Amino acid sequence: DAGVTQSPTHLIKTRGQQVTLRCSPISGHKSVSWYQQVLGQGPQFIFQYYEKEERGRGNFPDRFSARQFPNYSSELNVNALLLGDSALYLCASSPSAGGGYGYTFGSGTRLTVV
Amino acid sequence: GESVGLHLPTLSVQEGDNSIINCAYSNSASDYFIWYKQESGKGPQFIIDIRSNMDKRQGQRVTVLLNKTVKHLSLQIAATQPGDSAVYFCAETLANQAGTALIFGKGTTLSVSS
Numbered sequence: 001d002a003g004v005t006q007s008p009t010h011l012i013k014t015r016g017q018q019v020t021l022r023c024s025p026i027s028g029h030k031s032v033s034w035y036q037q038v039l040g041q042g043p044q045f046i047f048q049y050y051e052k053e054e055r056g057r058g059n060f061p062d063r064f065s066a067r068q069f070p071n072y073s074s075e076l077n078v079n080a081l082l083l084g085d086s087a088l089y090l091c092a093s094s095p096s097a098g099g100g101y102g103y104t105f106g107s108g109t110r111l112t113v114v
Numbered sequence: 115g116e117s118v119g120l121h122l123p124t125l126s127v128q129e130g131d132n133s134i135i136n137c138a139y140s141n142s143a144s145d146y147f148i149w150y151k152q153e154s155g156k157g158p159q160f161i162i163d164i165r166s167n168m169d170k171r172q173g174q175r176v177t178v179l180l181n182k183t184v185k186h187l188s189l190q191i192a193a194t195q196p197g198d199s200a201v202y203f204c205a206e207t208l209a210n211q212a213g214t215a216l217i218f219g220k221g222t223t224l225s226v227s228s
Contacts, residue, residue, distance in 0.1 A: 004157075035214070042218030043158065056213025059150050090157050092216070100146050100165075100209030103216060105157035 001064045002027070004093050004106035012112045013081050021076045021109045025093030029057075032074040033103065034066055035090040039110040043090055051072055087090075121220055129228040133191040137219040138202035142185060144206035148216070149178060149189045150199045161189070161202075165209065191224075199226045 005024045013019050025032050031050040035043035045058035045060035068074045072093075078085055088110050092103040121136050125176045139147065142219035145166040163215045164171045164187075173177050177190040201221040208214040 026115060035216075042205075042215070043223055045215030045217075048213050050212060050214070054213075056214060056215060088157075096211040097212035099214060099216060101205040102148060102163060104160065105150075107155075107157045110155075 004091055004104055005070060006089075006091050006106040006111075008109060010112075012114060015083060015096070017081050017083055018079045019076065019111060021078075021086050021089050021091075021111070022073065023065045023076070023091030023093075024073045025091075026104055029093040029095050029104075030072050031094040031097055032068055033092045033094070034074070034076045035092065035105075036060070037088040037108070039061060040086070046076070052053055055097055059083065081113045083113050086111060095105055120132075120178065122221045122222055123220065126187065126225045127194050129194065129196060129226055131192045131194050133189075133190075133198070133224060133226075135189045135202050135222045136226065137187040137189075137222075139185050139187060139204065139206040139219060142182075142204060144208060144217075146207050147180060148170075148185055148205045148210040149176075149180070149187075150203045150205060151198075152203065152221070154200075158203060187219075194226050196223075196226045196228050198227060199224055 010066045033048040034036040034046040037043040047066045048056035063079045090108045091106045148163045149161040152158045162173045175192045179188045204217040204219040
C-alpha cells in the first residue's frame with residue numbers, strides 16, 4: 001500500500017514568490033492535515049481538511065491557504081513568501097475527522113526561501 | 115510528592131540498554147496520545163499510541179506510560195539498537211473532535227552507540 005505521498009520533495013523559492021505543495025493521502029483516508037516544522041522544533045498545525053471542507057486552522061497568517069479535492073488529495077498554497085517560511089512542510093492523513101485513529105505522515109516537502 | 119521524569123532534549127545510551135524518554139503534555143482534556151520517531155530528512159513515524167482510559171500500553175520493544183494526574187507521558191524502549199537513533203516526539207489531541215490539531219511536545223534526540 002502506498003503511504004502518504006508529497007511533492008515536490010525539495011523546493012527553493014525567492015522571497016515574495018508563491019508556492020504550491022501537494023499531498024496524496026493513504027487510500028481510503030478522507031482527512032488531510034498540514035504541518036510546518038521549523039528546524040529543531042516539533043511540527044506546528046496549519047490546517048485540517050475533511051471531506052473537502054476546512055475543519056481546523058492553526059495560528060498562521062492568511063498567506064497560507066489550502067484545499068482538498070474530490071479524490072481527497074490536497075494542496076497547500078503559501079503566498080508572498082518570507083524567509084521565515086523556510087521549513088519542512090508535512091502532510092498527514094487520517095481516516096476520520098477526529099484524531100482518534102491516528103495520523104500517518106508523509107516525508108514532507110523541504111521549502112527553502114532565499 | 116510524586117516523582118516525574120524530566121524532559122531531556124538529548125539522551126545518549128549504549129546499545130542494549132533500556133531507554134526512557136519523558137514528555138509533559140499541555141491540555142488536561144486531551145484523550146489520545148501518540149509517540150512518533152523522526153529520522154533526519156523524514157516525516158514523523160508512528161511508534162505507539164495510548165488513550166486516556168489506559169495508563170500503560172505495550173508494543174514490540176516499546177511501552178508507553180500515561181500519568182494524567184501530572185500530565186506526563188513516557189516512552190520506554192527495551193534493548194535499544196543503533197537503528198533507534200532519532201528524534202522522538204510525543205503528541206496529544208482530542209480523539210473525537212474534528213479539526214483538532216496534534217500538539218507536539220518538545221523532542222528528544224536519542225543517540226545509541228554500539
